Amino acid sequence: MNKELSHYVNRDLSWIEFNRRVLDEAQDPDTPLLERAKFLAIVSSNLDEFMSVRVAGIQDQIKAGYTKTDFTGYSPAGLWKRLMKRTTQMVTDQYRMYREVLRGLAKEGICFKSMEDLTPTQESAMEIYFREIVFPVLTPMAVDQSRPFPLVHTKELYLSVLLRKADDDSDEAPLFAIVQVPSILSRFVLVPGRTNSKKIEFVLLEELIEKHINTLFNGYTPIAVHPFRLTRNADLTLNEEGAEDLLEEIEKELRRRRWGMPVRLEIDKGMHPYALQILQEELEIGDNIIEIDGPLDLSFLMKFGGSIPGRDSLRYEKIEPVYPRELDEADDMFEVLRQRDVLMYHPYESFDAVNDFVLQAADDPNVLAIKMTLYRVSGDSVLVQALAKAAESGKQVTVVVELKARFDEERNIAWARQLEKAGCHVVYGLVGLKTHAKILLVVRREEDVLKRYVHVGTGNYNGSTAKLYTDVGLFTSHPVIGVDASALFNEVTGYSAPHDWKAFAVAPTDLKDKLFHLIDREKEHAKAGRPASIIAKMNSLSHQDMIDKLYEASQAGVRIELIIRGVCCLRPGVPGRSENIRVISIVDRFLEHSRIIYFNNGGEEEVYLSSADWMTRNLTRRIELMCPVFDASLRKILINILQLNLNDNVKARELQPSGMYEPVRNKLSPFRSQFEATDIPKWKDYID
The missing domain is CATH 1.20.58.310 (Polyphosphate kinase N-terminal domain)
Structure with a gap:
């Protein structure tokens, strides 16, 4: 083909x-x-x-x-x-870009130095640092007949070392050993400044170890030292049906992950061929070897900027999230939410409002129950502490913890155990399904009746990522949403027949069918000459049936605009199939993460928030949630947010029929959606 x-x-x-x-x-x-x-x-x-x-x-x-x-x-x-x-x-x-960035930083007085370029004073200081801090945590691992090849951990940095005895001048193959570069220490080591110099200078940890590698092998002469790094298969294969305890099964699988099959070997450019031969044979890596001209694993640069004092001109201008104005001066958040729904747009508005809501619920004697889902939780989660506090005070606290959140499994296991110790009911979801829905339910007694308060979000309940991701959250006390929220938790935590949803659409049972119905409705509007358009913002689109449904709508005359940050398997702009579809992606300072779907519906506009991308896994193998926004003023706010994205002509790239992306270029004034979003009145002027 x-x-x-x-x-x-x-x-x-x-x-x-x-x-x-x-x-x-x-x-x-x-x-x-x-x-x-x-x-x-x-x-x-x-x-x-x-x-x-x-x-x-x-x-x-x-x-x-x-x-x-x-x-x-x-x-x-x-x-x-x-x-x-x-x-x-x-x-x-x-x-290539790394080297360009280094040159730019050097002009600003921030330098990575080679060990050979240090002054005698700096070299002496680095020797002391090595001897006192680095050397005690290093472990040389020789490979010979009595010592088999050690376990090489995935995504850890190692040095391969070829050696000869000091008095050996034979032609026999050299000895081989490896040394793990300790990840507990910083990859970049600050070098004491030169006299009267304002420069900030660093050396790489692996280069410092290489300089002093002879101290690990007394009586031997190192003849070649090269970094390498192995990536292993990290996909969990769980037998959920046969597992008596899902938590224990995941812990076992996490241990097995360390032994996953090798997938990729990264090596230093110019690695000694004998050292490479040993690694290939022992790791059984095949041909998937990437030779790198520079430091292996540039992810250390994520923390690098934080080690540089001052230099604000080299960073983005700080944006301080504001507290949602609807809740800012409220002593009682429940009183506000009885009167109106509240929409929050992170990171421009603070996630502290969610923390405060749970804290208030934990302290409120009229609150009977708190239920919520946790998918990825931050390391110092206020929410976990508040839930534990609520349980200890006698409230019914139910937490659905998704243990299978990839690469966060260990952290979630720790939080699950902490919550159980506090008396929370911890549920690990349904067999074969990840619980990816983002929902929080508080049940409160008010004048002899029970009132439900709900928060539905597009992102995880994670205060750290809420400062880095764009996400939307809705607070509501709408009774229909409250009933659906209770039903959703009953289905996840107990035996409950499928609910007749009044507001929600829930995967894997009916979310896809609901979306298909809404798309088909736009087709009918288009055919009848009524306004018909769809705007959908999400992370990824890869479900074949969903793509085909969008093609059908395009062919019927529905105007479709998709804001998809990552994967998009739909091919837009193809005559006769998708000429009415436009796809843009925005990659900028914050990670675009919100899922918002708009349907024109013949002028009777509808807007939904969702936890789900339009991928096969989201629509068929996860518990996902899509929730309508009933408040007309909040719908307008969300449409404003979508329009901000669609107007971007600075950071937006448009998907071409070829499958490649090109920068959006037009004659309009430069418009950068993430920077425009900091002006909250621009997108929130419908609230009053």
């Missing part, structure tokens, strides 16, 4: 294009230098996860002899070759 003529863009190739857009931010000279360094780190972290999950899965298919093509026309082997070509080119471009 000619891949360019396929009706669909391949999911993994689309992801590569997304990470390329992240790299574009590191290349943009208008991005402050320390922020450019952060984007380089994000590219590395993204690529790590992609390799350990998506590429690992493709390799498993190849090993199993699977040759069937997917709906985009790719076989596993063909896709793997193309992915390796594109990722290798991306890494090359990433390190």
